[in-house]
Amino acid sequence: MAEEAAVRAQAETVRKLKQDKADPDEIAKEVTKLLEMKAQLGGDEGKQKFVLKTPKGTRDFGPKEMAIRERAFKAIISCFKRHGAEVIDTPVFELKETLMGKYGEDSKLIYDLKDQGGELLSLRYDLTVPFARYLAMNKITNIKRYHIAKVYRRDNPAMTRGRYREFYQCDFDIAGQFDPMIPDAECLKIVHEILSDLQLGDFVIKVNDRRILDGMFAVCGVPDSKFRTICSSVDKLDKMPWEEVRSEMVGEKGLSPEAADRIGEYVQLHGGLDLIERLLQDPKLSQNKLAKEGLGDMKLLFEYLTLFGITEKISFDLSLARGLDYYTGVIFEAVLLQQDNEHVEESVSVGSVAGGGRYDGLVGMFDPKGRKVPCVGVSIGIERIFSILEQRLEASEEKVRTTETQVLVASAQKKLLEERLKLISELWDAGIKAEMLYKKNPKLLNQLQYCEDTGIPLVAIVGEQELKDGVVKLRIVATREEVNVRRESLVEEIRIRTSQC
């Protein structure tokens, strides 16, 4: 075929341009042409020449997955609303410059859009930076809001463990100038409520403060200019042993071995109020202004958490660093613990499901006059939670309904399509969730089987005799019981028989 030869020729053109390292724009143009030609050919022949997949690190959610996802969202949203949050939404992409300089070493993971003329755009990397941009742009100095939306990171996906390139974040943030640690404590309460509500098993919420970290770095002899990068290294302690982190600090990042060893002593500490008190007496740390402030606030935080009755699940942990550049105060991260069957005394971390902290400087970076709006917030990492809920559901053999249909409109004889259409239209108009098979003359057995398969509890059967008598035969699928219901009472009867609450 002439068209196929043309496609081959075009493919050759593209190959050559790539080989010659030609202008990328020109290559892109020719690739586009090639794809168009292939698509044309595919369409004409009715055959496909595509790779049939979703992009790397992404996935579709089918009806069953969506049912699970909506359950988790429901629990999370009702918690956010219980705490009086409003809701906002922002575009999926931002001006590239809005995102620049906010994520430290992770900036390389940002998805950029192609320059097709006009503004340079990037997909959002989290919901926090767009929130700060929104506050500055609208001069909002006081808000409590949640935002549930997808964010994008060109990271190495690990899909079985719930790490994707496109994933949902469920964020709750409190912005405004308030008395210390009251909003911070509420954020931790929210994490505690959500993880308890979802029944994901045992968990611990690690807490630290950027000021304590910075103070610790200072007293350990880390030069100011290395604070951020050493902080990034400490952040890897949940995935790497100390020895590897130490050698990254000393080898790659040029920290003195003595400083690294001093850090090593601190980062293995974790505990509660007792540890805070001990560190407030620490001869070195207590001399550092930042660390002292941080420890004072940490003490206050623990007092509030005691009033909330949740300190049992909270661990003040000096190894918690969190990678993002924008945190300025309290930081925290919730991890699920997995009971190891053979060694019950040991519990293994299966990864972070929520995190957050205080970022008092971010909004000021967007404000023309640098006016700051203090913020603290929490982000629920829903994908890992989905993975757990999905696995659990698969193991349980619970059957998940993916529709809410109350009744199937069926017929027992042929030539009753018109009557079914009339009845179902009446039901829809009365707000009843109803379906019918899209066939002129479906077999009764197939109609009943459809109810079994999809969990529809009732069947409204029209037949010639019923039409004459002004009734509809209502069948209860679970019991196979059948009753004749007067047509004018049908809606009420369906409502009564399907009301759960």
Added chain:
Amino acid sequence: MAEEAAVRAQAETVRKLKQDKADPDEIAKEVTKLLEMKAQLGGDEGKQKFVLKTPKGTRDFGPKEMAIRERAFKAIISCFKRHGAEVIDTPVFELKETLMGKYGEDSKLIYDLKDQGGELLSLRYDLTVPFARYLAMNKITNIKRYHIAKVYRRDNPAMTRGRYREFYQCDFDIAGQFDPMIPDAECLKIVHEILSDLQLGDFVIKVNDRRILDGMFAVCGVPDSKFRTICSSVDKLDKMPWEEVRSEMVGEKGLSPEAADRIGEYVQLHGGLDLIERLLQDPKLSQNKLAKEGLGDMKLLFEYLTLFGITEKISFDLSLARGLDYYTGVIFEAVLLQQDNEHVEESVSVGSVAGGGRYDGLVGMFDPKGRKVPCVGVSIGIERIFSILEQRLEASEEKVRTTETQVLVASAQKKLLEERLKLISELWDAGIKAEMLYKKNPKLLNQLQYCEDTGIPLVAIVGEQELKDGVVKLRIVATREEVNVRRESLVEEIRIRTSQC
């Protein structure tokens, strides 16, 4: 400052590279560097060097807009569920080749992602092509699903009229081999239900069929190769007068003036069953196989719509074309009518709020063996609906609550922060939606004012006397009534006083 000089030097570098038309990749690299330097500078100085805006054609949704949006979604989702639909979700971007060759002349509006290594990706342009990809990929031949998500088009935005570059589509589709026009009729019923439910004013749903259009083109003497492009021209008839469309056909697209004039006669026809009957007798059209099939199905469709009782709002309109390449049968579009005050007899169209049609070939384009899955679906254009609801709400002065908080936990005296924290924690744990001010010693007046501003109906006031007596003072904001409630009955009392349903 040295940093500022460095930024200026970098800006000059970028300017020069652009002037010299250098390798776009190199320019991009230097622009990135410039932005990073600017961001750094902005951060260091606490001043911002950014343009503070959302990308062109996009907008944020604040709490008030979200409240309106959620109302509209609720109406749409409950309609989709009433018709027994499951729900799915797909990634925001697809492989570029998945989208190629599906949108005809509109392909130029697709957003591409930058090639950062790996797959070539594009933002989805609609939800229909991803749906077809999903069906083929998972070998699904039978599903009724809805999908509500954002899509992206690099179009000229007209934001006041609700035309954005990022906008929501609410899609309902029925896939599977069924008896003719039953699912098609249901799609029209759904549009009718949603537009009635949202009370957007009078509307009309225009209906046509691609086969009737193609048959009409054939009998008017349009060459086969020009069907699609002439179809695109006809599609513009809702925005342009016939004379302009005609001159585009003859001038730009090289159609003979005679053919154009013949088309002109047909495209002014619109009506109901009577028009269908007349065209079935039309000496030219009735000789064309495609047109005859289309008209036969159109007649069947009108019979079903009569049983649904909605033909009053349906207009068979030969000027309706719809631009997208993938339609193969019935097509439709709903437009709102605006009553002109001075000339009541005339009603002016204010634009399309829903559209859809049958696309029997699209899934086959993705299937390795070209197996077809017939589909028909409808897409609700929610942005224009938002605009109308927003404008209406502004005019009505109705106050929209943006939170659901039932009670504010307040104190009448100082030093009661701990008691407020204890009480609010009890309420949250009991599922009550509660807030408190984040201050150690807030004034009672400020606390009551907060309730007025945000519409919180109840205040739970703790004071020293109440604590001694084991009660909480419950204040009803609207009436200023105050009652003492025993602490153990408080949750129940709040539930009773705030239960609406």
